[in-house]
Amino acid sequence: MKRAEIRNISAETLSDNWYLLKKYSFELKRRDGEWQQQSREVYDRGNGATILLYNRAQKTVILTRQFRFPVYINGHEQPLIEAAAGLLDEMSPEQRIKAEAEEETGYRLTQVEKVFEAYMSPGSVTEKLHFFIAQYDASQQVHDGGGLKAEGEDIEVLELGFADALKAITDGVIVDGKTIMLLQYLALKGLMQ
Numbered sequence: 001m002k003r004a005e006i007r008n009i010s011a012e013t014l015s016d017n018w019y020l021l022k023k024y025s026f027e028l029k030r031r032d033g034e035w036q037q038q039s040r041e042v043y044d045r046g047n048g049a050t051i052l053l054y055n056r057a058q059k060t061v062i063l064t065r066q067f068r069f070p071v072y073i074n075g076h077e078q079p080l081i082e083a084a085a086g087l088l089d090e091m092s093p094e095q096r097i098k099a100e101a102e103e104e105t106g107y108r109l110t111q112v113e114k115v116f117e118a119y120m121s122p123g124s125v126t127e128k129l130h131f132f133i134a135q136y137d138a139s140q141q142v143h144d145g146g147g148l149k150a151e152g153e154d155i156e157v158l159e160l161g162f163a164d165a166l167k168a169i170t171d172g173v174i175v176d177g178k179t180i181m182l183l184q185y186l187a188l189k190g191l192m193q
């Protein structure tokens, strides 16, 4: 696939507060060869990583549940069930996800497996998410998890049966994209059989 042809990129910062929102103007060469002027607002919060902990013998997974304000104002008033995740903050995806998994779930992981990368909202958000899975057992639990109170985190740790977690997707109880992708990955690869 050939690279997109883009010229005359300029940017204006609309907000530089917690994260960065810019408005870009640029010209894009359409497939018919015509140059077209466009502008796009782009939200940059860095890249992130997420992980699903699974136990094959027990047929269970570890998920988190926390209040998410953007989801709340868009109509989902319950806390959101999610795979553990965090922003990279200059660390490598593997280092970051091990630290984040321990902070949020309380499980200390030695081996993690990278499964894929994905842009989750490519029309407006720059973020690329790195997806991991890891096997866990009770001996790896070093504390109760919960995240960082100073950052406003108040994270519940859930251990769910894998079949119940898959059913929660079709029942509309699990509605977070990264979490659905990771649960379906385990199912597709037959890792819980």
Ligand SMILES: Nc1nc2c(ncn2[C@@H]2O[C@H](COP(=O)(O)OP(=O)(O)O[C@H]3O[C@H](CO)[C@@H](O)[C@H](O)[C@@H]3O)[C@@H](O)[C@H]2O)c(=O)[nH]1
Pocket: 018, 019, 047, 048, 049, 050, 085, 086, 087, 127, 129, 151, 152, 153, 178
């Ligand atoms: N004060 C303040 N705090 C914020 C703001 N936005 C985020 N935070 C705080 O910044 C911290 C970021 O926590 P992380 O665990 O690193 O990130 P995350 O929010 O869990 O993000 C993960 O999940 C997202 C949603 O699926 C992913 O998009 C992201 O890549 C990452 O994987 C959280 O404590 C969050 O409350 C803000 O505007 N103001």
Ligand SMILES: [Mg+2]
Pocket: 084, 085, 086, 087, 104
């Ligand atoms: Mg997080």
